[in-house]
Amino acid sequence: MSAGDARPRSQPAVIGSEQVAYVARLARLELSDDELTQFTGQLASVLTYAAEIAELDVGDLEPMAHPLPLHNVLRDDEPQPTLDRDTVLAEAPAAEDRRFRVPRILGDEP
Amino acid sequence: MSASAIALAAEVRSKKRSARDAVEESLAKIAAGDPEIHAFVEVLADRALERADEIDRAVASGSDPGPLAGVPVALKDNICTSGIPTTCSSKILAGWRPPYDATVVERLRAAGAIIVGKTNMDEFAMGSSTENSCSGPTRNPHDHERVPGGSSGGSAAAVAAGFVPLALGSDTGGSIRQPAALCGVVGMKPTYGVVSRYGLVAFASSLDQIGPLAGTVADAAVTLQVIAGHDRRDSTSLAAPAPDVVAAVNRGVEGKRIGLVTELVDGTAPDVAARVRQAADALAAAGALVDEVAIPQFRYGLAAYYLIAPAEASSNLARFDGVRYGLRVDAPDVAAMNVATRTAGFGAEVKRRIMLGTYALSAGYYDAYYAQAQRVRTLVADGFAYAYTRFDGLLGATTPTTAFRIGDRTDDPLSMYLSDTCTVPANLAGHPSISVPFGTGDGGLPVGVQALAPALGEQMLFALAGALERAAPESGAVTA
Numbered sequence: 079m080s081a082g083d084a085r086p087r088s089q090p091a092v093i094g095s096e097q098v099a100y101v102a103r104l105a106r107l108e109l110s111d112d113e114l115t116q117f118t119g120q121l122a123s124v125l126t127y128a129a130e131i132a133e134l135d136v137g138d139l140e141p142m143a144h145p146l147p148l149h150n151v152l153r154d155d156e157p158q159p160t161l162d163r164d165t166v167l168a169e170a171p172a173a174e175d176r177r178f179r180v181p182r183i184l185g186d187e188p
Numbered sequence: 189m190s191a192s193a194i195a196l197a198a199e200v201r202s203k204k205r206s207a208r209d210a211v212e213e214s215l216a217k218i219a220a221g222d223p224e225i226h227a228f229v230e231v232l233a234d235r236a237l238e239r240a241d242e243i244d245r246a247v248a249s250g251s252d253p254g255p256l257a258g259v260p261v262a263l264k265d266n267i268c269t270s271g272i273p274t275t276c277s278s279k280i281l282a283g284w285r286p287p288y289d290a291t292v293v294e295r296l297r298a299a300g301a302i303i304v305g306k307t308n309m310d311e312f313a314m315g316s317s318t319e320n321s322c323s324g325p326t327r328n329p330h331d332h333e334r335v336p337g338g339s340s341g342g343s344a345a346a347v348a349a350g351f352v353p354l355a356l357g358s359d360t361g362g363s364i365r366q367p368a369a370l371c372g373v374v375g376m377k378p379t380y381g382v383v384s385r386y387g388l389v390a391f392a393s394s395l396d397q398i399g400p401l402a403g404t405v406a407d408a409a410v411t412l413q414v415i416a417g418h419d420r421r422d423s424t425s426l427a428a429p430a431p432d433v434v435a436a437v438n439r440g441v442e443g444k445r446i447g448l449v450t451e452l453v454d455g456t457a458p459d460v461a462a463r464v465r466q467a468a469d470a471l472a473a474a475g476a477l478v479d480e481v482a483i484p485q486f487r488y489g490l491a492a493y494y495l496i497a498p499a500e501a502s503s504n505l506a507r508f509d510g511v512r513y514g515l516r517v518d519a520p521d522v523a524a525m526n527v528a529t530r531t532a533g534f535g536a537e538v539k540r541r542i543m544l545g546t547y548a549l550s551a552g553y554y555d556a557y558y559a560q561a562q563r564v565r566t567l568v569a570d571g572f573a574y575a576y577t578r579f580d581g582l583l584g585a586t587t588p589t590t591a592f593r594i595g596d597r598t599d600d601p602l603s604m605y606l607s608d609t610c611t612v613p614a615n616l617a618g619h620p621s622i623s624v625p626f627g628t629g630d631g632g633l634p635v636g637v638q639a640l641a642p643a644l645g646e647q648m649l650f651a652l653a654g655a656l657e658r659a660a661p662e663s664g665a666v667t668a
Contacts, residue, residue, distance in 0.1 A: 093547060097547070098543065101543045101546045101547045101550065102539075102543055104546050104550065105502060105530075105539075105542045105543055105546045106509075106523075106526045106527045106530050107527065107530055107531055107534070107539055107542065107543070108527050108528075108531040109539075113536075113539075117539070117540060117543065120540060120600075120601050120602075121540065121543060121544055121547070123600075123601070123602050124494060124540075124544060124601060124602050124605070125544075125547075125557075127491060127494075127602055127605075128491045128494055128495050128557065128561075129491075129557075130488070130491055131488050131491045131492055131495075131560055131561060131564045132556055132557075132560055134488065134560070134563075134564060134567070136560070136563040136564060136566070136567055137563070139563040139566040139567060139570075140563070140566055141559050141562030141563050141565075141566065142562050142563075142565040142566040142569060142616075143394060143562060144394045144424075145380045145381075145394065145569075145616075145617060145618025145619075145643070146380060146381050146424065146426070146618060148381075148423075148424065151423040151424075153420055161287045161288060162287065165287045166287050166512075169284060169285055169286075169287065169513050170511070170512055170513060171510060171511070171513075171514070171515070171516030172516065178511055178512055180511055180522050180525070181518070181519060181520060181521050181522050181524075181525050182520065182521045182522065183521065183522045
């Protein structure tokens, strides 16, 4: 099966620059115009390759999220030592009053 | 290092050689060779010597420091080391000092091993050449113009160059086995859940495993036995004791049914395919019942992998937001700070994978890409399951080609991704797999042969690997 095969209706369209820009916004990344062009071509080529599996008739198979049959792993509810707060905060970009400090979250009142 | 880890530990435990002497030899080799190879991003000379003296004092006082007593070890830089920078070769974690040790680090230390440094890698383990590192590429010790493979390329090169007898890497789609093959060393990915990932910076959580890279199969076996076993801090860790694999190495393969996987030979370069077929013949000569087996499901593994792994990565890497650790690029509000930090902190390949994964998970594409890839993952696992009704172990190439030239594939991500085509099936199924050096190909470059076994089939895997090692033709000498 090559990328040049006729595509059945089930196969999604290959990504365009508008979608790449949208996905970058979702992922909190900013792209320059050059990056947008480059990434669009590269992602389209990967997705064209990946899309070959869209044609497979595997509708009756269970999707596999995980290789182990582990469910609801529980442990005893016993107190355990945790990381030292000051050691953790010392590695933060900014801290204040023993908390992580961040810039403003909400905008000004309209 | 000239000696194997096992031989070195035996010398240290019997006072024939001091741990300090072993560590000094390792540090001297790194100082002489690593400016050219660039396997290490951090060398911990003072700490390592201090630790060596502790080991020597323990031996002198009559106690046994453990099976890896005095053995210098290198760690891939995505494995957390308390108070020692752990960067994942990313600008976004430059200088970050974890507040805790990974479980594998605690277990190595408890076995007497001495951590001499952190190794270079593709940023966040995303890559197959160690070229996607914010500190520049690592060179293959066999040919300095070529890549060592990746993403654990620094660990593979450190062992191949003789800087250390042992290293740890992580394998999400082949990141231990592929560089091991390209550098002519042994690299092993355990069954999913056998080794704790507590303290491994996550890439794709349903695929990642930590494993050893070593000069010999026996050294890899000892290391696995040291780092394996249940850990309550990793909920995906199996509640089973570490597999006893050391004795399995010399067990032999007589009467074992071994399948040479058509899909792991066809399509590989002629020099690689020739060595794999030679390895199959060697196993038959050693008494194994070798037959060829087709697992056609494998041809869809790579496409499924390159949807599943980026999808999980896009979620895992959301934590790098400039708030709790690593880089922050200031901006007037939090959302702008997140964007500025991630834009400045991540390299191009990481951005590509985050976007690919975000797209595959986004509304309207989830079923066509991500859910479909998960069904194909089941298909690949079913392919293995059928093959294992007829065979005890499987054999194939580790990589489609020997080491390629630095810069050859950096502009074409898809061509880079194809390097992983032989290794991803084991990750998708969660099975153990090992790459063993088996002679050289064109230009004297190392070739790796891949052995595979069912989940928790580590003993079978190491028996197979030991047999391959004993039958292997001489590999080329390192030029470093």
